[in-house]
Amino acid sequence: MTEAVRVLIADDQALLRGGFRVLIDSTPGMEVIGEVGNGARAVELARELKPDVVLMDLRMPVMDGIAATREICSDETMAGVRVLALTMFDMDDYVYPALQAGASGFMLKDASPSDLLAGIRVIATGEGVLAPTVTRRLIANFSRSDETARSAPRLVGLTKREQEVLVLIANGLSNAEISQQLVVSLPTVKTHVSSLLSKLHARDRAQLVIIAYESGLAERGMPT
16 A cells, blocks of 8 residues: 555545545545546546545446446455445445445445545555444344355354454454453454454455354354
8 A cells, every 4th residue: 555545436426526535635645546427437447546445336327336346356456456335325235235245344425524534544454444333233134134144164164262253343343342342452352353354265354244144153143
């Protein structure tokens, strides 16, 4: 990642794009390197410019944000590009498929400027960010309605402690909160999270949340 976080804005509403551009360009350590109004152009420009973060509106013409996210996240030449999905509604049925497609998280369009900037920073560092007020309800609802919850072979090989950490991640806890919950040191939690990312071949915490719900582990709760 370069010194300044390089952001590509993809949204079909010119007014919103302009607002995001002013906010980001006026923030030290961030710059907008391009803006587009549809998903197809988002993929093209992401491939050309290799931004650190793409702010991806999920509802766009020509190619929607889910398809664009999938194209970006599955392309090895854009391995360093992270997608932050944006949605107007907290129960938008586009959100869960966007996370499955590889988005590192999502935020509501009515998030405060400070929250949006913080989300961009977190995404740029390789972590995941999920709108805290809706994440667990959203993903749990989709897991049940799509009947995706099941005992997943990909969880084989996780230690009991790693499963406990995965459940807490799915419940939206930060590393510091997990440290307090399990009464272990923060470096120990970070080691467990790194192990989970490696064993489950996950890009970031957002993908760990998806795995926890799709496997049914999050709904079963802490292993006994």
